[in-house]
Amino acid sequence: MLDSDSLKRAQDQGKADHRQFQDIGYTRITDQIKKVPKGSVVLEDGSIIPGYPSIARIQALDPGLSKQFAGPFWAEEKMDGFNIRIFRHGEQVYALSRGGFICPFATDRMLDLLDEGIFQDHPDLVLCAELVGPDNPYLEGHSPQVQEDVGLFVFDMMEKNREGFLTQSRRMELLDQYALPRAEIFGRFTAGQRPEIADLILRLDEEGKEGLVLKPEDQGQRAKYVTGRSNTYDFSVTGQGLLDLPPEYFTNRLLRMGLFMAEHGQQQDHERLAELGHALMLGLFRGIDISRRQSRVGSLYRCRFNRRDSADAFIRHIEETGGDRVKVYKGMPKRQGDYWLLEFERVHQRMTGFLNQALQGGRQFD
Amino acid sequence: MLDSDSLKRAQDQGKADHRQFQDIGYTRITDQIKKVPKGSVVLEDGSIIPGYPSIARIQALDPGLSKQFAGPFWAEEKMDGFNIRIFRHGEQVYALSRGGFICPFATDRMLDLLDEGIFQDHPDLVLCAELVGPDNPYLEGHSPQVQEDVGLFVFDMMEKNREGFLTQSRRMELLDQYALPRAEIFGRFTAGQRPEIADLILRLDEEGKEGLVLKPEDQGQRAKYVTGRSNTYDFSVTGQGLLDLPPEYFTNRLLRMGLFMAEHGQQQDHERLAELGHALMLGLFRGIDISRRQSRVGSLYRCRFNRRDSADAFIRHIEETGGDRVKVYKGMPKRQGDYWLLEFERVHQRMTGFLNQALQGGRQFD
Numbered sequence: 001m002l003d004s005d006s007l008k009r010a011q012d013q014g015k016a017d018h019r020q021f022q023d024i025g026y027t028r029i030t031d032q033i034k035k036v037p038k039g040s041v042v043l044e045d046g047s048i049i050p051g052y053p054s055i056a057r058i059q060a061l062d063p064g065l066s067k068q069f070a071g072p073f074w075a076e077e078k079m080d081g082f083n084i085r086i087f088r089h090g091e092q093v094y095a096l097s098r099g100g101f102i103c104p105f106a107t108d109r110m111l112d113l114l115d116e117g118i119f120q121d122h123p124d125l126v127l128c129a130e131l132v133g134p135d136n137p138y139l140e141g142h143s144p145q146v147q148e149d150v151g152l153f154v155f156d157m158m159e160k161n162r163e164g165f166l167t168q169s170r171r172m173e174l175l176d177q178y179a180l181p182r183a184e185i186f187g188r189f190t191a192g193q194r195p196e197i198a199d200l201i202l203r204l205d206e207e208g209k210e211g212l213v214l215k216p217e218d219q220g221q222r223a224k225y226v227t228g229r230s231n232t233y234d235f236s237v238t239g240q241g242l243l244d245l246p247p248e249y250f251t252n253r254l255l256r257m258g259l260f261m262a263e264h265g266q267q268q269d270h271e272r273l274a275e276l277g278h279a280l281m282l283g284l285f286r287g288i289d290i291s292r293r294q295s296r297v298g299s300l301y302r303c304r305f306n307r308r309d310s311a312d313a314f315i316r317h318i319e320e321t322g323g324d325r326v327k328v329y330k331g332m333p334k335r336q337g338d339y340w341l342l343e344f345e346r347v348h349q350r351m352t353g354f355l356n357q358a359l360q361g362g363r364q365f366d
Numbered sequence: 367m368l369d370s371d372s373l374k375r376a377q378d379q380g381k382a383d384h385r386q387f388q389d390i391g392y393t394r395i396t397d398q399i400k401k402v403p404k405g406s407v408v409l410e411d412g413s414i415i416p417g418y419p420s421i422a423r424i425q426a427l428d429p430g431l432s433k434q435f436a437g438p439f440w441a442e443e444k445m446d447g448f449n450i451r452i453f454r455h456g457e458q459v460y461a462l463s464r465g466g467f468i469c470p471f472a473t474d475r476m477l478d479l480l481d482e483g484i485f486q487d488h489p490d491l492v493l494c495a496e497l498v499g500p501d502n503p504y505l506e507g508h509s510p511q512v513q514e515d516v517g518l519f520v521f522d523m524m525e526k527n528r529e530g531f532l533t534q535s536r537r538m539e540l541l542d543q544y545a546l547p548r549a550e551i552f553g554r555f556t557a558g559q560r561p562e563i564a565d566l567i568l569r570l571d572e573e574g575k576e577g578l579v580l581k582p583e584d585q586g587q588r589a590k591y592v593t594g595r596s597n598t599y600d601f602s603v604t605g606q607g608l609l610d611l612p613p614e615y616f617t618n619r620l621l622r623m624g625l626f627m628a629e630h631g632q633q634q635d636h637e638r639l640a641e642l643g644h645a646l647m648l649g650l651f652r653g654i655d656i657s658r659r660q661s662r663v664g665s666l667y668r669c670r671f672n673r674r675d676s677a678d679a680f681i682r683h684i685e686e687t688g689g690d691r692v693k694v695y696k697g698m699p700k701r702q703g704d705y706w707l708l709e710f711e712r713v714h715q716r717m718t719g720f721l722n723q724a725l726q727g728g729r730q731f732d
Contacts, residue, residue, distance in 0.1 A: 056729035064727030223729055242621060247613035252732065254616070255608060258650030259724055267651050270644075274636065277643030284624030285633050358625055361430030363422035363589055366618065 002036055002048065016042075021102040021313070024089060028100035035163070041100045047160045049087050049126055052098060055213060058223045059259045061198055065214075066191035068223050073214045074168050075197060077184040078224055079153045080143040080210040080233075081132030086110060087160065088119035095131075104317055105137050105303055108310035113152035118178040125174075128156035128165075130183065137303040137314065137342070141237035144208045149304065155183040155213070167218045186212075202264060205229050228260035228272070232279040239283015240290065240297060243350035287348070291355035298327070298347040304339035311340045318344070325349060368402055368414065382408075387468040387679070390455060394466035401529070407466045413526045415453050415492055418464060421579060424589045425625045427564055431580075432557035434589050439580045440534055441563060443550040444590055445519045446509040446576040446599075447498030452476060453526065454485035461497075470683055471503050471669055474676035479518035484544040491540075494522035494531075496549065503669040503680065503708070507603035510574045515670065521549040521579070533584045552578075568630060571595050594626035594638070598645040605649015606656065606663060609716035653714070657721035664693070664713040670705035677706045684710070691715060 002010075007027060010016035015031040029040040029051065036042075039051025058064035084095040084106045093116050095106035109131075110116070119125060132143050133150035145151065157166040157174065165171070175182050186200055201212060204227050211226030231253040238245060257276065266272055290297050305311040311333035318326045325347050333340040357364065368376075373393060376382035381397040395406040395417065402408075405417025424430035450461040450472045459482050461472035475497075476482070485491060498509050499516035511517065520541065523532040531537070541548050552566055567578060570593050577592030597619040604611060623642065632638055656663050671677040677699035684692045691713050699706040723730065 054731055056731050058727060058729055059724040060727050062727070064729075067727035068729060221729070239624075242617055247617040250620070251608055251613040251616055254646055254650065255720070255724075258605075258647050258654060261647060262651055262654045267647070270640065273643035273647055274640035275643065276646065277639035277641065278636075280620055280642065280646070281624050281627060281633070281639055284621065285628055288624060288628045354621070358425040358621075361424060361426050361428070361433035363424055363430075363434060363587070365420055365422050 002033065002042055002046075004046070006033065007042060019101070021094070021104070021107075024092075024094065024102070026102065030100070039098055039100045041096055041102075043089055045089075047124075049085055049096060049160060050158055050163065051100065052083055052085060052128055052156075055222050055224045058214075058225050059256060060263055061194050061201070061225065062263070064223070064225070065194050065197065068221065069191050069214065069216060071217055072188050072190050073216045074188050075186045075200060076155060076213050076215065077143075077153075077186070077204070077209060078211040078213045078226065079130035079132050079155070079183050080139075080141060080230070081130040081146075081150075081153070082136065082138050084129055084131055085158070086114065086127040086129060087125070088116070088123055093119060101317065101321075104310045104313035105305065106131055108305045108307055108314075109150065111306055113150070113181070115178065115180075118174065118180070122174075124160040124162075126158040126160060127154050127180070128158060129154040129181075135303045137301050137318070137344075140299055141233060143210060152181045153183040154180045164219050168215060183213075188217075189214075198264065201225065201227055208233065226256060226260075228257050228264070228266070229275075231257040231260075232272075232276050235276070236279040236282045239280065240287030241299060241348035241351055242284065242287070243354055244348040287351055287355060288359070291352070291359055295352070295356060296345075296347055297352045297355055298345040300343065300345055302341065302343045304336070304341055305333060306339065308333060308340050311342050314342065315344075322346065368399065368408055368412075370412070372399065373408060385467070387460070387470070387473075390458075390460065390468070392468065396466070405464055405466045407462055407468075409455055411455075413490075415451055415462060415526060416524055416529065417466065418449055418451060418494055418522075421588050421590045424580075424591050425622060426629055427560050427567070427591065428629070430589070430591070431560050431563065434587065435557050435580065435582060437583055438554050438556050439582045440554050441552045441566060442521060442579050442581065443509075443519075443552070443570070443575060444577040444579045444592065445496035445498050445521070445549050446505075446507060446596070447496040447512075447516075447519070448502065448504045450495055450497055451524070452480065452493040452495060453491070454482070454489055459485060467683065467687075470676045470679040471671065472497055474671045474673055474680075475516065477672055479516070479547070481544065481546075484540065484546070488540075490526045490528075492524040492526060493520050493546070494524060495520040495547075501669045503667050503684070503710075506665055507599060509576060518547045519549040520546045530585050534581060549579075554583075555580075564630065567591065567593055574599065592622065592626075594623050594630070594632070595641075597623040597626075598638075598642050601642070602645040602648045605646065606653030607665060607714035607717055608650065608653070609720055610714040653717055653721060654725070657718070657725055661718065661722060662711075662713055663718045663721055664711040666709065666711050668707065668709045670702070670707055671699065672705065674699060674706050677708050680708065681710075688712065 010033050015033055017028045017030055019026055025044045027042040029036055032038050037051040041049045083098045086095045093110050094102050095110055097103045130153045131150050133146035134142055135149045157171045210230045214223045234253055287297050315328055328344040333342045376399050381399055383394045383396055385392055391410045393408040395402055398404050403417040407415045449464045452461045459476050460468050461476055463469045496519045497516050499512035500508055501515045523537045576596045580589045600619055627633055653663050681694055694710040699708045
């Protein structure tokens, strides 16, 4: 879809970024070029792994479902983790981050998480999946299904050089045939089944899960709809970096929480409102405690690799992209059982400065 | 301090803005010029009413008090209302807003709120005061002392054409001599009295008051320190306009709340955390209710005037400065007892658009 001249021009215009990972050279598309979306990757043989598109959000089931879905749609669990695209090139399987980087961590761990046999039969297949769990190097917080290390949940399939996703039925067939780990598929619904969808989202909310992705039968506009408590949960895990996130991170979640509670008649739910207050302060209290004990406020990450050179490549990747914010602990990676363990910290620089100044009694102008 | 040439030049550079109010012409300084701060006003006779300076905030009494105050300081109540400067010119008393507009509302109401005799004896005096109460045209929320209409609380004094404030002792003398309404002065403290200041702020917090302004004996750097609950209160009254305030309005208050609770050992105070959750959702629920009943989400304001022409001038003022956001209700101002009542609404335009779209089931990209 992109000839080498176009690609060269795109690089000169800053819309494409050439990279090397081990033996594979690839070009990240950082800004849409013709019909090739941002996040796509062009391999050396010219084949393209399409970018994973953004999914719009609805904030009211009624009338959101009927407004967005004329026909039937599938409801699937929205996992809280990070989005990867898995593909085979030559003899190896790679995993791309949303931004189109080959992720040394996800690529290394595919070995444990996925039977790669599917790519023998379907070499052009691209699996879109969420990597979920506490031992992930990118995110604070995760879906409750994975309480240690990481797990893989396939939720979409694409093909190289082809727009759009495989159909729902084809995807479900392949998931079953290859027994792939997957995000839960709750079933097929129509907009008239708003009460069933409401029951489903309230159950996910009770279970501490993030929400739903609603997918029309085949191609067509999708929508996500998240639980109220996913907002509370996000506050509880990110509060110590409050000033290092865009402030809209917090205000948008407050809005979502309000709309969710109002739709589901929870305006008087004292316990849920109390949870919200606790969640908002939890991370701040943690940040204040850290700031009192040491000068630096950060969040700790840990993850495990099969191969030492993957860990080293990952360290180079986060140091390159995260700059001063990333502090890799001494002696890392270190051997732990069959794995190489990596522990590092992302420093919340604005929060560090603010809390130090405030707790040392400084004066601040608003 | 500013000759007419400098003033003319400042107007050409957009740093000064000439205005007319009834019989008085005046120039607002909108950007510091030499030593004349923003918010100052130059009258036709060349005399200057100095701007009211910002007061920096401390967020920890320990070690904030000892760090900021080498000598004794006075602790006074920080009122939750709007800041005015009151002065006499010719035979009339006027009130300026923080931005240097003569406020038709505050000017009209001085008659009821202040015995102007002090200006007979001290024609160059400028009283800095807070106008506080539910019937004010600018703010949602107010200190609990005033539960109807508005009240006046003098907290500083300046003189025309002179930098700085009158000394604490001189101000207290004049407050007593003229029996002026005032913000409460709790006494003189030193940094070693941190426990007494902590008790005082916790009492104010219980009483739903905003906080303290700490003023060194004479000139010198001041500091404000607010109660934890002032943040909760602000959330509860402003939430329906969440998207129309800067998002930092919310995140900064969360930070202040966290620092206050941590300093005063309230991290486990479940009731206070529950209050926070309630407060954050209260305004949103109100906004969602309004949005469901009518297309427009706004906040209602009401205030009363002695003179009809003041009300008319005030309407012109808010329509000029507030544009489309201001909707003055039909038939306003209307006679009510001895007053002219004005009711109007400030529309939360972004919140209106967002909630309408969300509640109608629209899709939104983050």
